[in-house]
Amino acid sequence: MGDTRNESSCIESRIGNEQIFKGPTIEEDKLKRERVKKLLEDFRTQPPKVSIERARLLTMSFKETEDLPLELRWAKAMEKILKEISISIDDNELIVGNCGEKGRHGILFPELRGGWLAKGLEELNHKDENQFIISEQDIRVVKDEILPYWKGRTAHDAFLNMLPEDTRNIVFGDDDYGTLGLIQDNANINASLNWVCDYQKVLQKGFLGIKEEAEERLIATGPDDPNNNIDKTFFLKAVIIVCDAMVEFAKRYAKLAADMADVEKDPVRKKELEQISRICEWVPGKPARTFYEAIQAQWFTQLALRMEQPVAGVIGNGRIDQYLYPYYKRDMEEGIIDEDKALELLECLWIKIAQFLPINATRAKSFWQGYAHFEQTVIGGQTQDGRDATNDLSYLILRSKKEFPINYPDLSVRIHSQTPEDFLYKVCEVIKEGSGFPKLLNDETIIPFLLSQGALLEEARDYTGSGCTEVRMINRDTYLPLGASINLPAALEMALNNGEVVLKGKRIQLGIKTREAREFKDFDELMNALSIQYDYLVKHFYNRQSILEIVNEQKLSAVITSLLHDVCMRECQSIHKGNIKGARHQDTGNINIIGFGTVVESLTAIKKLIFDDKTLTMDELLQSLKVNFEGKEVIRQMLLNAPKYGNNDDYADNIAREVDAMLLTSPRKYKTVKGTSLNVKYVPVTAHVGLGAIMGATPNGRKAGEAFSEGISPSQGMDVNGPISTLISIAKSNSQKFNNSQARLLNIKLSPRIVDDEKGIKDLMSFIRAWCDQKHWHLQFNIVNSDMLRDAQKHPEKHKDLIVRVAGYSAFFVDLSPALQNEIISRTEHQVM
């Protein structure tokens, strides 16, 4: 998978043997990061492990609480985990706490897809890019002690059993933990959509403060309560249990640190351990007093949330430069820390984050390549009252992104019309480094979008990025049921084949019998057939979404997540309850469209060659697709060279707009059982690779098995007019038909030659300003590197867009002779393409 970097949407860091440490800078810098580097040492040598403790403790608790209300069952389970899970503090650590295992690890959630674990655990051991180590003995514990309890009791069992038969078939076929290929379902892989909590609450009130609130409420709901709120007492009791358990968990660390300090010979480390002990004695129970305490409290909270339930892309860090700033500012003013110390603490937090890896309980491994992690960490943006929110900490975090040796955390910057010029300059300096970070979110699009969905202005301005390119309002949003990805090229194939589609080599009648493609009199009839097939998939999508809403409410109750939420606390309801009063029950784009570019390109080629120019017949096309263009290269080339979306060509871009409008229309027609109207997003992660792998050839000239286009972008290499034309096309493709479109993922390849000097950075800044003006949603850069160029030598057809940039000269990289290409590759290694 040499080219996953090009293909995967949010660039995942590859830890392991390929771990790249940035070259040595100045001596001082080397010394400064000594602790961080020591902490990172075993990242390189050790694949991550599976820790089964969380699953074991949870299961033990659940066995004993069958007669309790759901909130209390979950509270008790979390209490048991927090009180009993093994704890440890590594050498050199400043921020402490883990999920039961030293080093990098993932944990198991048998309550969701327990049925998958029996087989899946052994698969995890396979040496590949997703490898996790698990011992024979642990596998036995899982199989003998954990899974038998969950058999028939998991969320996924309930989900499958409740699904209507036809929906179940369309989604899963005969693979309950994979996909038939039309809809790739994320149900129960995680317990929740992308999520971020209100860390500020923990920092300001502490869990004890929150517990006090719950206690007061509990008294108020006593026998004297005229409204009889007795049903709310379960939630409040659950909150109290969990708050106490959080404090106890930290205190276990306080004691461990103190014990270790007692026997520590190194006086420096001894002092550090004593400090850790004092801090863990104080937070997260009480309000944080220092920057150090704030980060430790943030990590304990995040850690507990990670043990409570898996969320898509892992729990986010939210607007970290906002909620940590008061502590940073005070400590800096009082001389308690300096920039380097603050940086070290932040980076210790990044390491804790990097040590925890999500295990995706699905057979469809290629849908989640690498150890994907989207703990979105957001800086910049606006304050609730609409001023620029950038502060010193925003700059410091950017600096860490530039200097920290591994690709953590998943950093994004909120850009808006008043983003300060010097901050944007620093952002561009980091982008230039070529890691693809930070990614950019556009306030000028996202805030109006949230307003259109009913948010208050101050809430909308305080949104945070969450997951890959999705967004959240952390004290208003409550919608957690996961969505699924729709294979749009499969819908097109059904439209062209009277409802039939070939998946994994098998031809199946799955869609609606629209009509034979040769009977289409014009392009509109084809579009109509496509919209019927898509609508059919959307209907089944709503079925599965409704069932999942029911299952989530019946099976899940995330008490820690809920107690940190204003609305849940006010209403004394678990966040998994649908329709809580005062909440915004809106998903973050659950209908995830895969292969938008592939379909637009296909339709454009069909319109041009078959209906307009009549240089190709529908039969010839279908025949060529059937044989995967074997002996039909002439036709394939005609398709490949038809007008292409992504080049600011109205012919193609108007079709893109029409498709976008169609994609937004169907979901508006339906509602889930809880009354939710679902949003559309274009965020592939790596599903465009996974779904592409099981599909046959497509009318854009793509051969069977090749990846689909990614996000809202054209297929790889099809946008040959440079990034500006791509951006213009993509802006044009946004039909704005309804306000149900969000998270439009957009990756742009950029040649390092463009950003290698002062002017280059200024131009990149202008590019971003214009992107902001154009009201795109998201942007992430892929700086062209030598690996990408080598791949272009091997697969020129995928890289037709690489332009060699030299003054007064024009040519594409793939057109050069191998010798010249090699020369450019060697130059690119020194950043001068």
Added chain:
Amino acid sequence: MGGKVNLGCVFNIQRFCVHDGPGIRDVIFLKGCTMKCKWCCNPESQSADKEIAFKQDVCLGSVQCGRCINACPSNAIIESKNDKSAIEINRELCVNCSKCATICPARAITVMGKLMSVNEVINAVKDNSIFYRRSGGGLTVSGGEPALQAEFVECLLRTCKEMGLDTAIETCGYAKWEDLRRSCEYANLIFYDIKCLDPKKHKDFTGVDNELIIGNLIKLSHQLRDTSVIVRTPIIPDFNDNQEDVRSILKFISKLNNIKQYELLKYHSLGEVKYKQLGRKYELSNFKPVNEKKFKELQKISKEL
């Protein structure tokens, strides 16, 4: 202009250029050049007429495809004698009618050069104005030698200025003064190439005298004294990669009053592939890169301006 449509022969509109003037720009490459520099990296710019370019490596060949063989009215396209599945273009017989390019499914055969009106060019770039506005960029006319299409260039750049777009031009200076003046009239910035002051060497390597070029630059500095000029010298090994040549140019231009900057461009052989596609021979085929250290030294001199 009146009722007559003013057409220019364009061989490429390159987007997102950042080395040809301020900000982010589109460069309009015009066809036709007055010089024939041995190192020319855009050989498709030399002839003023449309030309056929052929990319052998993407051609499907006569067995799989061969559509161009039938389409060619001059019988200029034939199966290769060496490789029966490949095709060959006989440039002697080719009349550049472009029928083969229209029918080629793989775009192995393309036409270099397209007649475009000023409006067509403007339409092709105006969507980018949002990027121009943010970056202070605009449109740069390059070539070939734009002054060969002086009327078109004048009209194009005037229209741009009327629209508030920034304008620049790249010229080799070898053109009739009146044409050059008209072409530069509406440019905010002029890139002016001086290859070498030694007349004999200049003639050897570019095929023309440098007297006109030098004279035109002096005239520019008087008659368009408010327009900034950046003088550029491509540094070619064994031609002008020495201190004397660079110093003499520096000395000459420092006497002129509107030269804003002196810039050296490093010679590269990236154009080599295009010679083959056009069925021509690349004369500098045993390419030697410019010595990096030497180039840096020369660059230092150029910055003395």
